[in-house]
Amino acid sequence: xxxxxxxxxxxxxxxxxxxxxxxxxxxxxxxxxxxxxxxxxxxxxxxxxxxxxxxxxxxxxxxxxxxxxxxxxxxxxxxxxxxxxxxxxxxxxxxxxxxxxxxxxxxxxxxxxxxxxxxxxxxxxxxxxxxxxxxxxxxxxxxxxxxxxxxxxxxxxxxxxxxxxxxxxxxxxxxxxxxxxxxxxxxxxxxxxxxxxxxxxxxxxxxxxxxxxxxxxxxxxxxxxxxxxxxxxxxxxxxxxxxxxxxxxxxxxxxxxxxxxxxxxxxxxxxxxxxxxxxxxxxxxxxxxxxxxxxxxxxxxxxxxxxxxxxxxxxxxxxxxxxxxxxx
Numbered sequence: 323x324x325x326x327x328x329x330x331x332x333x334x335x336x337x338x339x340x341x342x343x344x345x346x347x348x349x350x351x352x353x354x355x356x357x358x359x360x361x362x363x364x365x366x367x368x369x370x371x372x373x374x375x376x377x378x379x380x381x382x383x384x385x386x387x388x389x390x391x392x393x394x395x396x397x398x399x400x401x402x403x404x405x406x407x408x409x410x411x412x413x414x415x416x417x418x419x420x421x422x423x424x425x426x427x428x429x430x431x432x433x434x435x436x437x438x439x440x441x442x443x444x445x446x447x448x449x450x451x452x453x454x455x456x457x458x459x460x461x462x463x464x465x466x467x468x469x470x471x472x473x474x475x476x477x478x479x480x481x482x483x484x485x486x487x488x489x490x491x492x493x494x495x496x497x498x499x500x501x502x503x504x505x506x507x508x509x510x511x512x513x514x515x516x517x518x519x520x521x522x523x524x525x526x527x528x529x530x531x532x533x534x535x536x537x538x539x540x541x542x543x544x545x546x547x548x549x550x551x552x553x554x555x556x557x558x559x560x561x562x563x564x565x566x567x568x569x570x571x572x573x574x575x576x577x578x579x580x581x582x583x584x585x586x587x588x589x590x591x592x593x594x595x596x597x598x599x600x601x602x603x604x605x606x607x608x609x610x611x612x613x614x615x616x617x618x619x620x621x622x623x624x625x626x627x628x629x630x631x632x633x634x635x636x637x638x639x640x641x642x643x644x645x646x647x648x649x650x
């Protein structure tokens with residue numbers, strides 16, 4: 323095994339969040355490439371089970387036994403905020419959501435800013451949006467972009483003609499108002515006979531396993547995503563891999579991968595509703611008109627491959643470790 327050991331902190335909850343999965347994926351990649359890496363949970367014998375994994379997991383008591391503060395690294399999530407100071411030694415902040423990372427400080431200047439800590443050697447981020455904002459706020463900080471990996475074996479592609487009359491979405495708290503406004507606008511128009519949405523089932527994806535989400539997206543004709551306060555937003559990418567026509571926002575990280583035809587300005591509920599109505603009016607007899615858009619979306623999503631993720635993670639850690647070696 324390579325020196326040093328690398329410990330990734332992970333929360334003790336089993337809610338399906340992309341950030342938690344990113345963390346597990348990094349540890350798998352590092353072990354594959356000869357590093358000694360671990361997920362650590364506070365709770366003994368805990369591991370995430372909403373997706374399949376055989377990731378190396380230990381608890382915090384075991385970390386205390388084997389951690390060497392002179393050589394090893396601890397990777398901590400951005401939303402620990404000032405609690406990052408509680409961890410000793412060399413630290414990396416894994417900033418998976420720019421907004422969460424700053425909001426955790428509240429409306430007062432924090433007594434401790436982890437990005438100003440000399441023991442925080444770098445920050446990992448998952449989008450260009452996060453990267454550019456952190457570099458602007460902290461010009462001295464080494465900010466390294468790592469890619470998310472979306473598995474196209476799990477999120478299988480389905481042509482539009484084989485889809486169901488189903489619209490799926492995720493009601494994230496920051497975007498719930500916009501989503502429900504869109505939903506009820508379309509429902510009101512359906513009751514008035516102004517669209518075909520009475521024939522459609524809406525699936526609000528929440529608290530489901532990865533396998534269950536993949537099945538929903540495989541069947542869904544449309545996926546709606548009204549959040550922009552994101553680190554990346556895995557689910558639109560998973561939907562695009564699955565062949566869904568995605569309606570999202572022209573802001574934040576989703577702007578990096580959503581096709582221009584599928585992006586709408588924040589607050590422009592009417593245009594997003596018209597887009598959805600146009601698609602549903604075409605299904606199923608004229609849906610081939612939209613097939614190229616579905617295929618182009620899948621091509622965009624394929625750039626977030628497991629291979630791309632693997633390369634970026636290893637390059638990031640070679641950069642971090644080599645800097646320590648050069649300073650020694």
